[in-house]
Amino acid sequence: MAKMTLEQLRKLREEKKRDIERRETEGKEIRIIVGMGTCGIAAGARVAFDAILAAVERHGIGASVVLAQTGCMGLCHVEPTVEVLVPGMPDTIYGKVDAATATKIVDRHVVARALVNEHIYDRPAADIIRN
Amino acid sequence: MHRDFGDYVLDIVQNAVEAGARNIGLRIAESDGRVEVLVEDDGCGMDRDELSRALDPFHTDGTKHAKRKVGLGLPFMVQAVEAAGGTWSVESEKGKGTRVRFAFHLGHPDAPPVGDLPGLVLSLMAFEGGYELEVARTRETPGKSRLAWSARRSELAEAAGGLRDAESLALAKAFLESQEAD
Numbered sequence: 057m058a059k060m061t062l063e064q065l066r067k068l069r070e071e072k073k074r075d076i077e078r079r080e081t082e083g084k085e086i087r088i089i090v091g092m093g094t095c096g097i098a099a100g101a102r103v104a105f106d107a108i109l110a111a112v113e114r115h116g117i118g119a120s121v122v123l124a125q126t127g128c129m130g131l132c133h134v135e136p137t138v139e140v141l142v143p144g145m146p147d148t149i150y151g152k153v154d155a156a157t158a159t160k161i162v163d164r165h166v167v168a169r170a171l172v173n174e175h176i177y178d179r180p181a182a183d184i185i186r187n
Numbered sequence: 188m189h190r191d192f193g194d195y196v197l198d199i200v201q202n203a204v205e206a207g208a209r210n211i212g213l214r215i216a217e218s219d220g221r222v223e224v225l226v227e228d229d230g231c232g233m234d235r236d237e238l239s240r241a242l243d244p245f246h247t248d249g250t251k252h253a254k255r256k257v258g259l260g261l262p263f264m265v266q267a268v269e270a271a272g273g274t275w276s277v278e279s280e281k282g283k284g285t286r287v288r289f290a291f292h293l294g295h296p297d298a299p300p301v302g303d304l305p306g307l308v309l310s311l312m313a314f315e316g317g318y319e320l321e322v323a324r325t326r327e328t329p330g331k332s333r334l335a336w337s338a339r340r341s342e343l344a345e346a347a348g349g350l351r352d353a354e355s356l357a358l359a360k361a362f363l364e365s366q367e368a369d
Contacts, residue, residue: 058314058365059336059365059366059368060362060365060366062342062343062346062362065343065346065347065358065359065361065362066346067360068361069346069347069348069355072354072358092197092201092310092314093198093201093260094198094201094258094259094260094263095196095259097189097194097198097201098188098189098194098259098263100190102193102194102197102306102307102310105232105310105313106279106303106306108353109353109356109357109360112353113353113354113357117352117353118352118353118354118357119352119353120265120352120354121352121353122352122353123313123351123352123353123356124313124315124349124351125201125310125314125315126313126314126315127201127204127205138324168334179311
């Protein structure tokens, strides 16, 4: 595989743009945030991040899903944690997100609009919420 | 516990982002099976006391977790590097920034595996915030041609469409994978 140049990357992006029909989500974006503090990393948050990216791409909705990382969300006991913000659905924090669960979160929560009940850990722990 | 080499690097870079760094530099140089890492940032930095506490696994600065008694980011790196017979240093200046270096032989039985480097670099670029990150990567293996590439977060974001949405991140990943490929 030859090294891609930034110019080739720009071209690839333009080609993809034409291929993909951008999905409008009521003018708002879907946000998925992976906790990437020491606790998250140690529990396998990079695996969760990769699985989410792959699942979102598989569904062809990459252009309408913002995927980001943050530090510790205060739920070190159930890492890896993933916060999912979908317009029209409750803001949700999922815990113990391995690769299979990460895929399930995209398939069920983001695409089918149903919560993955068994992994919900609600909002951050009280000692980390900013007032 | 952290699994691969990239986990330690990611942890240190996450510290830099959280320390409010505007500019972060990362160098990963591999030569004859020895890997050397340098992470430099212009974040808030630490004075001598804060630095010695940052290296203590049973200390955290208390701003994020008022009741918690552990802070494991740097101690994990120190433990892994020392287990692999490597060397490390952390220099920091309050208000100026921090410089973390570590090096070890990848062939040491207790050395962490290298893991997915392009995936690591993508993750390093995917934290929230407007920081600049410059990555310089080299690998020299006897009998093989030298691998050298660099990536800058702002340039990659411009070329790949922002590095915010998953599509842009997937494009950036393909770009980074092509840089690391032989």
